[in-house]
Amino acid sequence: MSGSNERPPYLGFGLGLRSKHYNEVLDGEPRVDWFEVLSENYMDAGGQPRHILNQIAERFPVVMHGVSLSIASTAELDIAYLTRLKHLADEIQPKWISDHLCWTGVHGINLHDLLPFPYTREALDHIADRVCRVQEFLDRRIALENVSTYVTFNESEMTEWEFISELAERADCWLLFDVNNVYVSAFNHGYDAKAFIDGIPAERVIQLHVAGHDHMGTHIIDTHDHQICDDVWDLYRYTLERIGPVSTMIERDDCIPPLQELVAELDIARNIAADTLAARAGKAAAE
């Protein structure tokens, strides 16, 4: 991998780019520092979607976020997919490329979901090797995101955060830390979300996701169709206390409100970050 190994820049507070907001983004001057674009929405597309993406990439920093890398799959790496991903990256020059620590299918089938797996040494060896190969192909480090999970497996040999930490170290990749996903998984599996946050390597986290979810009483489903709840904001605060300033974005994939509503929600993140990071700096100075 000959590409830059430098830590990507801090971008501030961003939103996921959604087609519903194209006009508002291009016609106005939304208080959004950067946009995350879903790689698959543009990698095969020309016409209006690609034209608008190019315009937005000229005006805002963008990062590419994929859902189909399937890094944990035992299927062969999809070189055609990686080639298209690389072409898109060459064109829009994202600040970084991310995807999820999960698999999406085997035997030629794609389930279009972010699927869990047992945290075993076998999985670690397999995925670390694939991350290295992907990074070599893309000629850059990628960021991997922790996913929301609804089941865990008897065969797991370590916690999720132990697995992520060792993977990031061995593959020398970045992390995209999804605060909401930790909240969801911690509730579903009955562990302390703060233990997860304490357990990941802070220096490798280059981006945070915050999002809403659907609480079913006995379990939580990561739907990205609600406002962010107070508990997730509390965890966001805790995350910043632990790892310091990190580019943050709100993910909203369903029941998408007008852009201004998301910009207002982004202001909550800005305020929390300002207060938390000031207190953190004060504490550090006092020490």
Add this chain to the structure above:
Amino acid sequence: MTTLAEFQAKLQQAIVDGDNQVLDQIASSPREEKSTLLGVYQNAYVSRLFDALAEDYEKLAALLGDQQFDVVARHYITANPSRSPNLRWFGQAFPEFLRAISPYCESSVLAELATLESALNDVFDAEDAPRLELQELAEIAPEHWPDLSFESHPAVRRFDHGTNAVEIWRALDADSTLPEPADLDEPINLIAFRPEFTARFREMSPAEATIWDAAAAGARFADICELLEAYDNTDDAAPAAAGFLRGWIEAGFLTKATLPASRQSTTS
């Protein structure tokens, strides 16, 4: 101990086929039954594919109504698991499915409405490519014209209808009274295309459709003229063929005109 590959095959089987053998490997949860939690993945799988189909074929879904579309979509999901990393392509085989599988094939209007929606979706975000310009043709010496061949722009789709699916599409688009599905006396020839960034379609006369199909398949201009001569029963169809060609170029249907290697060539 199960290997990662074996585990993934089992979980996939549970999600796609509902075979829950993988439950043995799932750890007990503090608050909920394992089968319910596995069900989150099983439900999400169908729901995500269903939503993709409903979005791509919103007029067909409106024509069928929620209940019938649900049945058709679930049948398709079972018969055609996604094989692309991009959900955008999941519904590509839906028109063919409706054309081939009973009972849907018994009402041709369903497949034809789906074909129209699929064509419009395809041309909307088809890959970009240069458009052939009239000026480029003007620069070609007349003696070379018979050997010219053409390449269709990626944002063009040609298809024929034997039913009033277009009329139904227009009624659904305008939210006006739906006509009853019916067969047409004569089939119509259609082409979907993308001027600027909007997907459109228009009808082609049988003669225009015939020579377009030949041109898009790589026929030389001389062959196109010959086809048109036979069609129109005339001795010289070159002016008429050139007229069609001009219309195609102005509408952005073509990306390239090429001469054989032995001749001077032009590409856009």
